[in-house]
Amino acid sequence: MTDEQLLRYSRHILLDALGIEGQQRILDTHALIIGAGGLGSPAALYLASAGIGRITVVDDDVVDLTNLQRQIIHTEARVGMAKAASAQVALAAINPAVDVVPVQKTLAGAELDALVASADIVLDCTDNFATRHAINRACAHHRKPLVSGAAIRFDGQVSVYDLRRDDAPCYHCLFPEGEDVEEVRCAVMGVFAPLTGIVGTMQAAEALKLAAGIGESLSGRLLLLDALNMEWRTVKFRQDADCAVCGPNSAGRSGEYPGQSGAHHESATPACRPA
Ligand SMILES: [Zn+2]
Numbered sequence: 001m002t003d004e005q006l007l008r009y010s011r012h013i014l015l016d017a018l019g020i021e022g023q024q025r026i027l028d029t030h031a032l033i034i035g036a037g038g039l040g041s042p043a044a045l046y047l048a049s050a051g052i053g054r055i056t057v058v059d060d061d062v063v064d065l066t067n068l069q070r071q072i073i074h075t076e077a078r079v080g081m082a083k084a085a086s087a088q089v090a091l092a093a094i095n096p097a098v099d100v101v102p103v104q105k106t107l108a109g110a111e112l113d114a115l116v117a118s119a120d121i122v123l124d125c126t127d128n129f130a131t132r133h134a135i136n137r138a139c140a141h142h143r144k145p146l147v148s149g150a151a152i153r154f155d156g157q158v159s160v161y162d163l164r165r166d167d168a169p170c171y172h173c174l175f176p177e178g179e180d181v182e183e184v185r186c187a188v189m190g191v192f193a194p195l196t197g198i199v200g201t202m203q204a205a206e207a208l209k210l211a212a213g214i215g216e217s218l219s220g221r222l223l224l225l226d227a228l229n230m231e232w233r234t235v236k237f238r239q240d241a242d243c244a245v246c247g248p249n250s251a252g253r254s255g256e257y258p259g260q261s262g263a264h265h266e267s268a269t270p271a272c273r274p275a
């Protein structure tokens with residue numbers, strides 16, 4: 001670490017649990033952030049300010065005026081710009097040492113697979129079930145920790161699926177694909193601005209802990225926030241032994257690549273989170 005890095009990250013290094021070793025591991029980490037919206041904005045800003053070595057930001061959308069109420073990585077001057085490129089501008093202004101790789105496309109299939117394989121930690125900051133399941137399958141296959149967040153109206157959720165571990169539950173264990181879920185269309189739903197900040201910031205916190213190798217992650221725990229009454233609830237859950245994605249007998253774990261069924265639901269309605 002250079003003298004400037006020692007200064008820049010001194011308030012991290014001063015933390016007993018983190019120290020120089022933890023900060024060095026953060027500097028050596030490649031985080032993949034899928035979605036540069038309400039959740040991806042604060043997550044990316046904190047990961048960059050904290051010195052994550054490389055951030056790949058994926059989003060196929062462009063900045064719109066209606067985004068600015070909560071997607072704090074973007075600015076009015078960048079309305080019309082690709083969100084991934086806009087995020088790169090913001091992150092470079094905070095910490096130019098971070099290698100930011102913008103990807104302006106919808107990730108699926110082999111491209112999703114390759115990007116997940118190249119990352120150390122994946123942050124799911126997306127807003128629809130099909131993509132969430134596809135990301136979960138790729139993370140299970142490549143044994144990458146997945147930090148997942150969701151926010152709609154005044155309701156937030158955050159959890160970690162630590163798929164490096166054989167016994168850790170995955171997103172599919174908690175929200176099985178194909179079950180009847182109330183599809184909530186984000187495009188027409190309201191969302192409380194700071195809620196996305198709270199959830200996205202918690203995703204950054206969990207990602208930094210995983211990167212540094214410190215503390216207890218949210219693996220096996222789903223935190224639910226009712227921001228209207230500002231109440232948190234914790235739901236504990238375990239691996240589903242019969243899970244098709246992460247279970248001991250699943251194709252994804254036995255070396256074969258898990259099916260892509262969920263990745264190509266052309267008619268799937270974009271949804272913000274399970275009801
Ligand atoms: Zn599972």
